[in-house]
Amino acid sequence: MEVRRITINIAGRTYPLNVPSAEEETLRKVGKQIEGMIKDFEQNFDVRDKQDALAMCALKLGTNAEVMALSNEKNMNAASERIQEISKLLDAVEE
Numbered sequence: 001m002e003v004r005r006i007t008i009n010i011a012g013r014t015y016p017l018n019v020p021s022a023e024e025e026t027l028r029k030v031g032k033q034i035e036g037m038i039k040d041f042e043q044n045f046d047v048r049d050k051q052d053a054l055a056m057c058a059l060k061l062g063t064n065a066e067v068m069a070l071s072n073e074k075n076m077n078a079a080s081e082r083i084q085e086i087s088k089l090l091d092a093v094e095e
Contacts, residue, residue: 010034011050
């Protein structure tokens with residue numbers, strides 16, 4: 001696995017990172033997304049400093065991740081139930 005040295009800028013600070021090549025594009029994309037969120041929060045809300053904007057970003061990203069996790073769990077449960085129903089139907093046909 002090839003590791004690359006990249007630099008990500010967030011909230012006016014530079015973060016040098018050693019990342020697997022396969023993750024570079026994702027990390028750069030997320031860094032830009034965070035920068036965009038910071039700008040939005042600064043323009044649309046009463047944020048006093050970058051720390052407030054970063055806290056709001058963390059809260060929003062964490063909430064999004066939790067909503068996605070719950071959605072995935074519901075989808076997996078629904079799929080599992082459907083597979084069980086299909087399996088019962090197939091068993092009934094075989095009998």
